[in-house]
Amino acid sequence: MTAQAGMGGLLEGRAAMVTGAGQGVGEGIAAALAAAGAGVVVAARRPDNGEPAAQAIRDQGGRALFCRCDATRRADVDAAVSAALEQWGRLDLVVHNAVSPPGPPRPIQQIDDETIAMQIATSTTAVFHCAQAAFGELRANGGSLILLTSPSGIEGSGHLPLYGAVKGAQRGLLKSLAREWGPHGVRVNAIAPVAWTPAMDAATAANPTLEARLLGRTPLGRIGDPATDVGPVAVFLASEMSRHMTGQTLAVDGGRYLGL
């Protein structure tokens, strides 16, 4: 039995919104939340992967709908929240996973203004949009917000310094929001995964030694699966099982990062 299968029913009757859910970690988390009983708004920029992701959940007997959403646009986020309310009458969980592709490794002095602005927009502005748009519902339902950060946001990254900065910024945000929203009964936590995603596929394809190097530094000896390794941790953070946890970052990376 997979961890995902063992969580069936934990989120029965709940509703969630997952940004960037058309592929990779977001898609895996959306599938795991749905397998645990939640209705899931698959919020994604592209219908060509968002709709199939939602359909795949429905094909497994889960509840999901696709909503086109660019999380850097407040109106799109509002629409995704409204979609959950219209479909299920509530919203208990927001997972902000969407991210701009970090692109090839580059030192900071070679990164242009447009790239800096885009990374900030998807990693911090989008948190603002998600948090503000969903707060009323999360407060009403004792819900939670989960941010997808990265080990790079803790230890920095020589290859992707901009990515590390914006992921670090998310940790400052989550701890502050945990303090701010705790009295309202809303929890805020983060997951820092290392998992197979389209970005990881591209990185390993571009750098043939990357996978072996990464595995050599990972005690569990494999790169995570979005649905069966990362997804169950999101279910845990969304469920009553973690009701006394807030402001925390869980590294879901096979033990690669042990600095917390």
Place this chain on the structure above:
Amino acid sequence: MTPQTTRTALVVGSGDPADSIGVGLVAAGWSLLRLGDDPINDDTVAAAFPTLEQLDLVVHARYPPLCRRRLALTDLTARQWHAACDEPLEAGIRLARAAYEPLRAAGGTFVYLVPLMASAGGDGFAPFAGAAEGLRVLAKSLARTWGADGIRVHAVTLDPGAFLAPADAAGIAEANSLHDPPLGRVPDLSGEVSPVVDALTSDAFAALTGASLVVDGGLWMPG
């Protein structure tokens, strides 16, 4: 710690802690260049100091007034969010980009000053904490990439009072149980924090880069 020859420091940010750090560096013999909270773009440093070729030290403490104002996230407008989080983060990144060449020419040191809320969080200061934590982590990334160029990069965490109004700083102190400084006082910025920044540039610390120091008299001791 008095340098053997006059060295040049650029301190960025309006008010404290930037002002007091600058005072301390001048007292230690540094030649001081100052930028305030004005926008940082590709040409800011070059335009402000057209003859500048080398920088021995850059100290970033640029957090505009809206960062330092206590506001619930749900009460922020989009414009306020941008001014308090996205813009300061972007400016801190751009400053690193602009400072790279003059720092490389001198084998210099870059120091980001950040408030405790960056790594501990702060009720009502989410945008400030986000921007500052992004820059604290950026220091580690820059240290990794710039080490081969002879540039060292650090972050120094200061107590909330270095950035906030007393009442707001007291609230953060209360939330983090920062009541009894083990050394009996919160460090004076010009007299006690500035020398730490100065020391980070010295040969005695030549093996140190990517450090994240907490210089607050022992108030906060993270794991």
